[in-house]
Amino acid sequence: xxxxxxxxxxxxxxxxxxxxxxxxxxxxxxxxLPADRPVTIFCARDDIFPALPGHVEILRxxxxxxxxxxxxxxxxxxxPETLHCAPLGWPGIRQAMGTMAxxxxxxxxxxxxxxxxAEIAQLARICSVPHVKILQHGARDDAGHQxxxxxxxxxxxxxxAELAQPDWQAFAHKIHFAPGLGVTAGPSGDRTAARHALGLxxxxxxxxxxxxxxxxGFSQAPxxxxxxxxxxxxxxxxxxxxxxxxATEGRNLTSKGWxxxxxxxxxxxxxxxxxxxxxxxxxxxxxxxxxxxxxxWRYFDEQRxxxxxxxxxxxxxxxxxxxxxxxxxxxxxxxxxARHDPARxxxxxxxxxxxxxxxxxxxxxDDLWGAEPLSLHPVQGAHA
Numbered sequence: 001x002x003x004x005x006x007x008x009x010x011x012x013x014x015x016x017x018x019x020x021x022x023x024x025x026x027x028x029x030x031x032x033l034p035a036d037r038p039v040t041i042f043c044a045r046d047d048i049f050p051a052l053p054g055h056v057e058i059l060r061x062x063x064x065x066x067x068x069x070x071x072x073x074x075x076x077x078x079x080p081e082t083l084h085c086a087p088l089g090w091p092g093i094r095q096a097m098g099t100m101a102x103x104x105x106x107x108x109x110x111x112x113x114x115x116x117x118a119e120i121a122q123l124a125r126i127c128s129v130p131h132v133k134i135l136q137h138g139a140r141d142d143a144g145h146q147x148x149x150x151x152x153x154x155x156x157x158x159x160x161a162e163l164a165q166p167d168w169q170a171f172a173h174k175i176h177f178a179p180g181l182g183v184t185a186g187p188s189g190d191r192t193a194a195r196h197a198l199g200l201x202x203x204x205x206x207x208x209x210x211x212x213x214x215x216x217g218f219s220q221a222p223x224x225x226x227x228x229x230x231x232x233x234x235x236x237x238x239x240x241x242x243x244x245x246x247a248t249e250g251r252n253l254t255s256k257g258w259x260x261x262x263x264x265x266x267x268x269x270x271x272x273x274x275x276x277x278x279x280x281x282x283x284x285x286x287x288x289x290x291x292x293x294x295x296x297w298r299y300f301d302e303q304r305x306x307x308x309x310x311x312x313x314x315x316x317x318x319x320x321x322x323x324x325x326x327x328x329x330x331x332x333x334x335x336x337x338a339r340h341d342p343a344r345x346x347x348x349x350x351x352x353x354x355x356x357x358x359x360x361x362x363x364x365x366d367d368l369w370g371a372e373p374l375s376l377h378p379v380q381g382a383h384a
Contacts, residue, residue, distance in 0.1 A: 009110035009369070010038040011361070012103065012129070014120045017045040017063070019212055021279040022115045022134075025158050025182030029113075030056050032358035040107065042100055061099050062092030064117065081143040084118055084299075097123060104129050110365045111153070121148035130368055132156055132361065135175060136278075137165060137309060138300035145300075154364050156357060158182065158278055160348040163309040176360045178353035183282035189267025197261075198268055204234050207333075208269035210262065210284075211239035211296070212277035218294070220244045220255075222322035226273075227253035229326035230333070238265055263287070271333060273322075276306040284316075285349045288342035291316040292332060314344040 013030070016022045023043070027050040030039050039056045041049075044063040052058075062068060065085050072089035079086060086093070100120065103109075104127045112124040115134035122144075124131035130153040140146075149155060154174050157164070158181035168175065195202050207230065211217040217240030227235040227250045235253040239262075249255075259265065266272060266287045274280050275296040284291050293316040295303030304320075311318035317336040323329040350356065
């Protein structure tokens with residue numbers, strides 16, 4: 001009588017619900033895992049995910065930082081340096097953490113993937129569950145982040161090794177780099193086809209201003225200045241904008257808001273001005289366009305340090321804020337166009353980062369718990 005193979009132990013996956021990037025890279029990674037690897041996602045929203053494979057379930061948990069109305073604030077009790085957002089007296093946080101701890105006990109998971117929360121990473125470690133922490137840019141030398149990194153079985157970085165921060169050397173041995181995870185990679189988008197799809201003039205230069213879903217977006221007024229500084233260009237904005245009563249928009253500036261095909265807009269552009277969210281960066285690197293990066297405010301200066309890394313790598317021109325005059329706009333655009341190097345941008349993206357990352361997770365699980373059957377296909381040309 002043949003032995004019946006035991007089912008694989010599940011992976012857990014916490015997904016932060018701010019923006020879209022966390023959910024998009026989660027979906028890409030889970031689609032590349034073996035179909036017999038069950039996965040349970042914990043997230044405060046279930047409507048931000050692209051299509052998920054059949055071996056994945058989502059358990060909604062309360063938000064860890066949004067009020068539900070039943071909180072009893074105890075702000076007089078100081079927060080220890082090992083924690084970031086752990087207010088006392090919040091029943092939603094108790095419910096969320098209790099749901100995950102109960103699942104740890106009942107499901108006996110092989111790994112918990114955390115994207116992202118230092119507290120949940122530490123919860124997994126306290127519950128004796130090995131965790132993989134998604135690594136993000138930023139000034140994260142605080143005790144909370146360092147505890148999450150030190151206690152992790154592995155760190156998954158959804159960008160190229162060339163964008164690593166110098167202060168990551170202490171844990172470099174357990175980082176897996178997955179450049180472009182969550183974004184469909186491939187050859188640069190066809191500019192002619194993209195302009196035809198968007199109804200744009202094929203001969204007129206196009207500047208695209210792109211901000212993601214994780215923040216409040218760029219201010220409207222500086223973009224009116226930019227459009228007036230380049231009257232022969234078409235200026236488009238997609239994503240959120242901060243409206244301002246004194247903004248003067250010319251006829252060559254169109255604000256489209258949220259669109260379902262940002263990659264088509266990027267492909268149509270001669271110049272991209274964007275914030276530095278992970279998905280946004282991967283989309284522009286994939287298209288290989290001249291690029292100005294202007295970081296938005298984020299916790300721990302995440303976008304600022306990402307912008308600095310892109311500038312160091314020669315992939316983009318980093319500006320601390322949008323130019324404030326026509327003269328400074330013309331200088332910035334001239335510099336960005338002159339230093340553009342599509343070959344450098346291409347080196348920062350991978351052909352199939354999800355498959356390579358899935359293989360790494362499976363090997364990590366096997367190393368920790370003993371080998372299990374592996375059914376992933378070989379990856380061609382993927383970075384590791």
